[in-house]
Amino acid sequence: MVDSVGRVFGLLCLITLTGCDTVASQQMQAAPVEQRMTLSSYALHPNDVVRIRLYNEPEISGEYEIDAAGYISVPLAGRVKAASLTPQQLERAIISQLSKGLLRDPRVSVQVARYAPIYVHGEVKRGGEYPFRPGLTAMDAIAAAGGFTYRAAEDKILIRRFGSNVEEIYSGTNPVPVYPGDNIRIGERLF
Numbered sequence: 001m002v003d004s005v006g007r008v009f010g011l012l013c014l015i016t017l018t019g020c021d022t023v024a025s026q027q028m029q030a031a032p033v034e035q036r037m038t039l040s041s042y043a044l045h046p047n048d049v050v051r052i053r054l055y056n057e058p059e060i061s062g063e064y065e066i067d068a069a070g071y072i073s074v075p076l077a078g079r080v081k082a083a084s085l086t087p088q089q090l091e092r093a094i095i096s097q098l099s100k101g102l103l104r105d106p107r108v109s110v111q112v113a114r115y116a117p118i119y120v121h122g123e124v125k126r127g128g129e130y131p132f133r134p135g136l137t138a139m140d141a142i143a144a145a146g147g148f149t150y151r152a153a154e155d156k157i158l159i160r161r162f163g164s165n166v167e168e169i170y171s172g173t174n175p176v177p178v179y180p181g182d183n184i185r186i187g188e189r190l191f
Contacts, residue, residue: 043084045162045181046070047116050082050090054098055107063113076101087111116162116180120145123152123186138176141184153189160185 044050046068054060057076064072070083077097082090087110098106114131118141121127125146138157148154158167162181170176178184 041086042112043086044082044090044112045116046083048082048112048180049114050087051111051113052094053109054094055109057103057106076103118178118180119183121183121185122158123149123188125149132178132180136178138170138178138184139172141178142186148186151188153187156187158185158187159183 044066046066049063049065050072051063052061052074060075060077064074066072066082070081071079072082073079074094074097077094080090080093080097082093085093091108091110094108094110095106098108116132117129118132118136119127119129120141124142125148127145130141130144138159142148142157155172157170157172157176159170159176159178160167160183162179167183167185
C-alpha cells in the first residue's frame with residue numbers, strides 16, 4: 001500500500017513537472033510575440049516609415065522609408081541599418097554616424113510615422129494590403145477586408161508573421177493581435 005502511494009505520488013510529481021516544463025517552453029516560444037506587442041520595443045521592418053528630427057538641422061529632419069534591404073539614407077549620416085532596431089537604437093546609430101562627420105553632439109529623435117502594411121487574403125471579400133495601426137486584431141483586419149465570404153472557415157485564422165515562413169493557426173473566436181508585415185489568410189471551409 002505504501003509503495004503504491006509512493007508510486008502515485010511520484011507519478012503526480014512527474015506529471016506536474018512535465019506540465020511546468022511545457023508551460024515554460026510555451027512561454028519561451030511566445031516571448032518574441034509578447035515583445036512585439038509593446039511599441040516601445042518594436043523592431044523596425046522594411047517598408048516602415050520613420051520620422052527623424054535632428055535638432056537645429058531642419059534640412060535633415062523628415063520622413064524616411066526603410067528599404068527592402070533594411071536601410072535608410074540620411075543626409076550627412078549616409079546609409080544606416082534600421083531594420084531589426086528599435087526607434088531608440090536607430091537614434092543611437094544615427095547619432096554615431098553623424099558624430100563621425102561635421103556635427104558635434106547631434107540630438108536626434110526617431111518615431112515611427114507609418115508602420116509596414118498587413119496583408120489579408122483568402123476567403124475575404126476584398127483581399128489586399130491594409131495599413132497597420134497599434135492594437136489591430138485579426139478580426140479588425142478581416143473587417144477592413146470586407147468580412148468573410150460565404151465559403152470561409154470562420155473558426156480558423158492563419159497568420160504568417162513578418163520574417164517567418166510558417167503559418168500559425170489561431171482560433172477565430174479569440175482576439176489575435178496583428179503586427180506590421182503580417183499575412184492573414186482565411187481558408188475555405190469543407191462541407
